[in-house]
Amino acid sequence: MEKTKKEPLIHITKRREISKKNEWAIRLGSILIALIVCAIITTLTTDLNPISVYASMWRGSFGSERKIWALLKELSILLIISVALAPSFKMKFWNLGGGGQVMAGVLATTTCMILIGDSIPSGALIVISFVAALAAGAFWAFIPAFFKAKWNTNETLFTLMMNYVATQIVAYFIIKWEVPKGSGQIGMINQNTQAGWLPVIAGKQYLLAVIIAIIVTIIMYIYLRYTKHGYELSVVGESHNTAQYVGINVGKVIIRTLIFTGLLCGLTGWLLVAGTDHTMSTSLEGGRGFLGVMVAWLAHFNPIGMILSGLLLVFMSRGAGEISTAFGLNSSFGDILTGVILFFVIGSEFFINYQVHFRKSHRKEAADV
Amino acid sequence: MRNITKTFGSIVANHNVDLDIYKGEILSLLGENGSGKTTLMNMLAGIYYPDEGEILIDGKQVHISSPKDAYDYGIGMIHQHFKLVNVFTAAQNIILGLETDQGRKNSRFGKLDVESAKKRIREICDTYGFDVDPDQKVYDMSVSQKQTVEIVKVLYRGADILILDEPTAVLTPQETEKLFKVLRNMREAGKTMVIITHKLHEVEEISDRVAVLRKGEYIGDLITSETNAQEMTNMMVGREVKLNIDRPEPKNVKPRLKIKGLTVRSEDGILKLDDVSFTANTGEVLGIAGISGCGQKELLESIAGLQHIEKGDILFVEDDGSESSLVGMDPIEIDKKGVSLAFVPEDRLGMGLVASMDLADNMMLRSFRRKGSIAGFTDRKTPRELAEKVVNELEVVTPGIETPVRRLSGGNVQKVLVGREIAMNPTILMSAYAVRGLDINASYMIYDLINQQKERGVAVIFVGEDLDVLLELSDRILVLCAGKVSGIVDGRTADKNEVGLLMTRVGGGERGKN
Numbered sequence: 043m044e045k046t047k048k049e050p051l052i053h054i055t056k057r058r059e060i061s062k063k064n065e066w067a068i069r070l071g072s073i074l075i076a077l078i079v080c081a082i083i084t085t086l087t088t089d090l091n092p093i094s095v096y097a098s099m100w101r102g103s104f105g106s107e108r109k110i111w112a113l114l115k116e117l118s119i120l121l122i123i124s125v126a127l128a129p130s131f132k133m134k135f136w137n138l139g140g141g142g143q144v145m146a147g148v149l150a151t152t153t154c155m156i157l158i159g160d161s162i163p164s165g166a167l168i169v170i171s172f173v174a175a176l177a178a179g180a181f182w183a184f185i186p187a188f189f190k191a192k193w194n195t196n197e198t199l200f201t202l203m204m205n206y207v208a209t210q211i212v213a214y215f216i217i218k219w220e221v222p223k224g225s226g227q228i229g230m231i232n233q234n235t236q237a238g239w240l241p242v243i244a245g246k247q248y249l250l251a252v253i254i255a256i257i258v259t260i261i262m263y264i265y266l267r268y269t270k271h272g273y274e275l276s277v278v279g280e281s282h283n284t285a286q287y288v289g290i291n292v293g294k295v296i297i298r299t300l301i302f303t304g305l306l307c308g309l310t311g312w313l314l315v316a317g318t319d320h321t322m323s324t325s326l327e328g329g330r331g332f333l334g335v336m337v338a339w340l341a342h343f344n345p346i347g348m349i350l351s352g353l354l355l356v357f358m359s360r361g362a363g364e365i366s367t368a369f370g371l372n373s374s375f376g377d378i379l380t381g382v383i384l385f386f387v388i389g390s391e392f393f394i395n396y397q398v399h400f401r402k403s404h405r406k407e408a409a410d411v
Numbered sequence: 412m413r414n415i416t417k418t419f420g421s422i423v424a425n426h427n428v429d430l431d432i433y434k435g436e437i438l439s440l441l442g443e444n445g446s447g448k449t450t451l452m453n454m455l456a457g458i459y460y461p462d463e464g465e466i467l468i469d470g471k472q473v474h475i476s477s478p479k480d481a482y483d484y485g486i487g488m489i490h491q492h493f494k495l496v497n498v499f500t501a502a503q504n505i506i507l508g509l510e511t512d513q514g515r516k517n518s519r520f521g522k523l524d525v526e527s528a529k530k531r532i533r534e535i536c537d538t539y540g541f542d543v544d545p546d547q548k549v550y551d552m553s554v555s556q557k558q559t560v561e562i563v564k565v566l567y568r569g570a571d572i573l574i575l576d577e578p579t580a581v582l583t584p585q586e587t588e589k590l591f592k593v594l595r596n597m598r599e600a601g602k603t604m605v606i607i608t609h610k611l612h613e614v615e616e617i618s619d620r621v622a623v624l625r626k627g628e629y630i631g632d633l634i635t636s637e638t639n640a641q642e643m644t645n646m647m648v649g650r651e652v653k654l655n656i657d658r659p660e661p662k663n664v665k666p667r668l669k670i671k672g673l674t675v676r677s678e679d680g681i682l683k684l685d686d687v688s689f690t691a692n693t694g695e696v697l698g699i700a701g702i703s704g705c706g707q708k709e710l711l712e713s714i715a716g717l718q719h720i721e722k723g724d725i726l727f728v729e730d731d732g733s734e735s736s737l738v739g740m741d742p743i744e745i746d747k748k749g750v751s752l753a754f755v756p757e758d759r760l761g762m763g764l765v766a767s768m769d770l771a772d773n774m775m776l777r778s779f780r781r782k783g784s785i786a787g788f789t790d791r792k793t794p795r796e797l798a799e800k801v802v803n804e805l806e807v808v809t810p811g812i813e814t815p816v817r818r819l820s821g822g823n824v825q826k827v828l829v830g831r832e833i834a835m836n837p838t839i840l841m842s843a844y845a846v847r848g849l850d851i852n853a854s855y856m857i858y859d860l861i862n863q864q865k866e867r868g869v870a871v872i873f874v875g876e877d878l879d880v881l882l883e884l885s886d887r888i889l890v891l892c893a894g895k896v897s898g899i900v901d902g903r904t905a906d907k908n909e910v911g912l913l914m915t916r917v918g919g920g921e922r923g924k925n
Contacts, residue, residue, distance in 0.1 A: 284762050284764065
């Protein structure tokens with residue numbers, strides 16, 4: 043009782059409205075601080091000049107035309123997945139199963155290419171595999187949505203588990219179709235006939251993926267913002283009670299939205315197999331189902347914003363790869379830098395919403411007066 | 412408290428507030444909603460920390476940065492929403508969070524000494540006249556018993572200054588009387604109490620002194636015995652306000668909605684409405700009274716098509732007298748049938764509106780299904796116009812129609828919701844606790860809107876909690892008690908005690924059912 047209590051050292055208050063300008067200033071400032079921290083870490087641990095490390099990161103993404111195309115391809119694939127996840131997350135359906143839904147599309151495309159690759163014209167095969175991939179992705183997303191709508195199961199665990207199921211089924215078919223026997227991989231599918239391979243537009247192998255990504259992003263932007271479906275799913279996301287109150291069928295909206303997400307994830311799977319990689323492996327999806335969640339969150343589910351957040355993440359990962367080869371560093375070093383930068387970028391959201399006050403020194407205050 | 416300022420974002424909850432609390436008095440802290448009463452008291456109780464200013468106790472400056480600090484200074488707060496663990500007994504809740512060695516040397520090895528705690532609880536109860544069974548589980552308790560446990564909890568921790576946040580909001584008149592008796596006993600014993608309230612008659616009844624806050628600023632204090640309701644209201648609102656509610660004579664009264672033997676169970680099988688029957692008429696306000704949780708919510712939701720109805724019928728009566736059942740229809744089907752049913756639910760931001768959407772998008776909730784110029788796309792123009800209209804006509808205070816409704820104050824949120832519902836041109840208007848949490852001005856605007864609808868010939872069903880208001884506004888009052896109709900009385904002739912007794916079913920039963 044007797045001991046005197048001190049004013050707390052720091053206390054935090056919610057910010058009043060913040061202008062767009064300040065918001066971006068905080069974001070850019072946080073990236074700047076992150077770069078400085080990374081520079082200190084680099085100097086301390088590797089004795090390298092941080093400027094040359096950064097330059098090398100830049101070169102990793104923009105160093106040559108080939109590298110720019112590789113960046114664009116990565117960005118396109120990641121962007122479609124992120125955009126696909128946006129309506130689910132906006133509906134507060136925590137869909138961690140983007141990866142599994144992509145793999146469903148991958149498997150469907152591969153199946154079409156292997157089983158009927160020789161018997162029908164390539165053009166027809168492309169159409170059939172496209173439909174199959176979209177249907178497979180949609181089906182994979184429909185299952186957890188149905189259970190959520192009917193019995194209110196936990197979608198986070200459900201979709202997460204569906205990823206492993208999808209990967210295991212893919213693993214099974216890889217062994218079934220492996221070429222050559224015993225290698226544990228499929229190799230290039232239809233390498234000689236190129237049946238089912240997507241056409242190369244204007245001599246640029248990845249241009250088609252880029253175009254599709256742009257179209258999908260614009261469609262999603264319009265869908266979320268201007269359509270009745272988009273409106274319904276945001277109401278469901280905010281409150282099931284409100285949705286029921288105005289007569290929105292919550293279960294129907296959940297299932298419909300997840301099917302849409304699944305369609306686009308299936309599309310990604312189709313692009314990966316028929317368009318860019320022409321093979322199937324269990325790691326083809328490459329963790330993008332999770333990375334896409336981060337891209338979508340960072341952009342607050344605005345598809346246009348996801349172009350920026352996606353670019354940041356792809357740039358970081360390509361840059362990290364570049365410095366590990368250029369300087370002979372362990373590849374984990376790149377991951378450390380990526381981690382530091384993401385930490386600051388995500389952390390900056392806190393400072394956009396809150397303000398931190400430090401304990402004022404009373405003497406100083408008196409002097410101010 | 413000296414020069415206290417606290418802001419939340421752009422909202423200034425308290426601005427340079429000076430408040431004195433004297434030992435051994437009951438002080439009423441009076442103010443409209445959003446005037447910063449609770450925030451101010453939360454700073455005493457250690458929930459918030461002031462941005463500026465200082466708190467002095469017995470002339471010494473103190474820093475209270477946690478509820479524990481507050482208890483160390485003898486300050487305890489009973490919050491509006493109880494903070495009790497349902498599956499624990501009263502005694503377990505009371506000692507919850509106290510370190511075992513605090514004041515009880517014989518509890519060794521960290522073992523809880525519940526027996527000696529119970530003994531002390533009984534002592535406290537005997538001293539002040541509480542009625543608490545330390546072994547009763549909280550989930551078995553009525554609201555008033557839970558409140559008692561909260562008060563004992565605070566006393567158990569040695570508080571000399573008790574802050575009660577709207578303690579009577581959830582009590583029946585009889586329970587309120589009991590609470591006031593205990594408060595007076597505590598005053599005799601030298602405790603200091605601060606009661607946060609906006610009910611004037613309670614201020615007059617219980618407190619020695621009243622301090623008034625308006626828009627976060629301290630206005631002044633009055634000795635209760637030297638003032639009256641009108642003076643306090645004027646101080647609270649800042650200008651002259653009339654204190655009576657209009658009640659136009661009902662015109663053209665015809666049955667609009669007939670409820671017959673309605674029985675509804677909650678999802679876990681608990682009987683929520685038990686054989687409820689009544690008729691709602693056009694051009695009439697049917698008030699519904701009852702302790703909260705007696706089936707009011709289920710009743711309105713059943714009519715709106717949001718509840719599964721076990722038994723009974725809901726009949727909509729057309730102008731030509733033909734009747735058709737609404738049972739088993741969802742809100743869209745009811746709407747398609749041509750029944751324009753406006754519903755202002757209790758949970759405004761969780762049900763009636765979408766908190767994070769702006770005003771225009773919230774207007775769209777009722778209209779988005781209508782055909783837009785392009786199929787599948789929403790028409791954004793009409794809702795925008797409606798939002799502008801509601802803002803202008805109902806004087807909604809908002810930076811613009813693109814502001815998320817959660818940023819608005821409670822009264823403005825309600826105006827947005829009521830404005831949208833009335834824009835439907837309803838034939839039936841249902842509202843649940845339409846003025847809960849609203850200040851006097853906003854409340855009277857809502858009463859006026861309800862009366863306008865009544866004069867338009869709408870059948871109004873008004874679920875209320877303040878009996879004084881129900882008695883002034885309603886033409887008839889239906890009293891619900893534990894899911895049953897315990898009586899229907901005439902709003903013009905009934906008196907408060909009669910309704911209060913029906914609410915607890917004393918002398919209720921089958922009387923007055925129609």
